[in-house]
Amino acid sequence: VWLRRCTHYLFIVVVAVNSTLLTINAGDYIFYTDWAWTSFVVFSISQTLMLVVGATYYLTFTRVPGTATYYALIMTVYTWIAKGAWFALGYPYDFIVTPVWLPSAMLLDLAYWATKKNKHSLILFGGVLCGMSLPLFNMVNLITVADPLETAFKYPRPTLPPYMTPIEPQVGKFYNSPVALGAGAGAVLACTFAALGCKLNTWTYRWMAA
Numbered sequence: 001v002w003l004r005r006c007t008h009y010l011f012i013v014v015v016a017v018n019s020t021l022l023t024i025n026a027g028d029y030i031f032y033t034d035w036a037w038t039s040f041v042v043f044s045i046s047q048t049l050m051l052v053v054g055a056t057y058y059l060t061f062t063r064v065p066g067t068a069t070y071y072a073l074i075m076t077v078y079t080w081i082a083k084g085a086w087f088a089l090g091y092p093y094d095f096i097v098t099p100v101w102l103p104s105a106m107l108l109d110l111a112y113w114a115t116k117k118n119k120h121s122l123i124l125f126g127g128v129l130c131g132m133s134l135p136l137f138n139m140v141n142l143i144t145v146a147d148p149l150e151t152a153f154k155y156p157r158p159t160l161p162p163y164m165t166p167i168e169p170q171v172g173k174f175y176n177s178p179v180a181l182g183a184g185a186g187a188v189l190a191c192t193f194a195a196l197g198c199k200l201n202t203w204t205y206r207w208m209a210a
Helices: 002-026 029-035 039-064 067-089 101-114 119-145 148-154 179-207
Strands: none
Touching: 002 039, 002 067, 002 119, 002 148, 002 179, 039 067, 039 101, 101 119, 101 148, 119 179
16 A cells, blocks of 8 residues: 555656646746747647646546646646746746646546546546646736746846757747647647546556556
C-alpha cells in the first residue's frame, strides 16, 4: 500500500511541476511577442494535456469526484510559488500566464460525477469539455495581463541566445482564431490523454500487485 501511494504522489508531483514549467514558458514575453497566436495555440494545447492526464489519473485513483479540481489546485499553488520566485529575480510578474486550469478541471469532475463514475464517459465527455474550455479561459486570462509588446520594451533582454533571436511576428500563422484552433485540437487530444491517465492508473495497480 505504501509503495503504491508513494508512486501515486510522485506522479502527481512530476506532472504538476512540468505543468508549472509550461505555464512559465507560456508567459515568456519575448517568445510570445514574436510568435503571438502560434505560441498561444501550442501552449494552450500543452497545458490542456498536462492537466487532463494528471487530473484523470488522480480522479480515477481516488474515485472521488472533486479530486480533478484538487489536482488543478495543486498545479495552481506550484505555479504561484514559481511566479513568486521569478518575480524575485526581476521577471515581469504581470505577464507570466496565471493558472486557468480550475474551471476546466471542474468540468472533468462534473463529467465523472454526472455519469456515475463511468470511465469511458469521463474520457469522452470530460476530455472534450476540458479540451474545448481551456483555450477559452486562457484567452480571457491573456486579455487581463499587460501588453506583451510594452512588457518586452520595459524588460529588454540584451543577451538572447541565437535560437531566441526575435524574428518576424507570426500573427495569423494559424489563421485568425487561435481559440477555435486550440479548442478543436484540444478536444481531440484531451480525450487521448484522458484515456492515458486512466491507463496509467491501471498500470500502477497492476505493477504494485505483481
